[in-house]
Amino acid sequence: MRCLIAEDHLLSRRVLKELLSPDFDCDIAVNGREAIDSFVLAHEAKRPYDVILMDIMMPEIDGMEALKSVRSLEKKMQIPSHLAVKVIMITALGDPHTVIKSFNECEADSFIVKPLTRHKLATELRKLNVLK
Template sequence: MKVLIVDDSPVENLFMSVFLEDIALTDCVNNGKDAVKMVQQAISCGKPYDLVCLDIVMPDMDGHQTLKIIREMENREEVKHGKIFMVTSCDSPDQMIEAIGEDGCDDYIVKPVISDSLNKLLVKHGLLC
C-alpha cells in the first residue's frame, strides 16, 4: 500500500508514518500544495496513492481545498479515486459532514490518531485485511 500523509505538524507526520511503517510505503508533506504535487507525480508515474491522510487545518491551502483539487485531478486524468481520510483535532459533526458529504473524502479521523482507530478504518475501506 502506498500512503501520502499531509499534516503541517512534523510530529503528526511521524506518528502516522510509524503506525503505517509495517504495512505501507509512506511519503509525508507538510502542506496542501506539496500534497497536490506529490499526487500529480504519482499519477503521472502510473503509481497513484492508495490512501491520502489529509489534515484539514493547514496554512495556505487547507485540507478541503486540497481534497477538491486532488479529486478534480483524478477525474481529469481518469484514474481511480484513491481513499482520502481527513484528519483533524476538531471533533465537530458539522466539519465531519462537510468533509465526507460535500468534499468527497472517504472517512474522518480525529487527532490524536491512535493505531487501533487507523487500523479499523483501513479494514473498513479494504486497505487492510
C-alpha cells in the same frame, strides 16, 4: 501499498509514518499544495497512492481544499470512482459541520478525530479495504 501523509505538524507526521510504515510505502506533504503536487507526481510516475491521510488545518491550502483539488484532478484524469484514492481526513475538529463538509463537499472516504491511535487508524484502513 502506497500512502501519502499530508500533515503540517512534525510529531503527527512521525507518529503516522511509524504506524503505517510496516504496511505502506509512505510519502510526506507538509501542506495542501504539496499534497496536490505529490498526488500529480505519483500519477505521472504510474505509482498512484492507495490512501491519503489528510490533516484539515494546514498552511497554504487546507486539507479540504486540497482534497477538492485531488477529486477534480481524478475526474480530469478520467479515473473511475472505484480506482479513486481513498482519503482519510484527520483533524482535531470533530464538530458535525466539519465532518459533514468533509464527506459531502470534499468527498472524503473516512474521518478520524485526533488524538489518533493505532486502533482508530487500523479500523478505518480496514473499512476502506486498504489494510487486511
